[in-house]
Amino acid sequence: MSMQVLNDAEVKQFTNPSVKNWLALLKEAVYNAEDILDEMATEAQQCKIEAAEAQPGTNQVDNIMSSWVHAPFDNQSIESPGWRRSLIY
Numbered sequence: 001m002s003m004q005v006l007n008d009a010e011v012k013q014f015t016n017p018s019v020k021n022w023l024a025l026l027k028e029a030v031y032n033a034e035d036i037l038d039e040m041a042t043e044a045q046q047c048k049i050e051a052a053e054a055q056p057g058t059n060q061v062d063n064i065m066s067s068w069v070h071a072p073f074d075n076q077s078i079e080s081p082g083w084r085r086s087l088i089y
Helices: 003-012 017-053 060-068 081-088
Strands: none
Touching (some): 003 017
């Protein structure tokens, strides 16, 4: 929407009740849209936080175990993420 249209409506609202009503409805729609965008931003931030908390490998026990657990027969470290997940989950 053009600023010229809004500026013109601001002036005409004092002499034209229809324009005044239109501006009121437009302002309400903009406020509602801002509320929706705020809610979406809050939800997106909450999802990011939850995803960060659920990241595998952030568990201290998991990190310690991966540094000292060895395969019994070939003396090689077991570093497979799938193996560690099966122990943890």
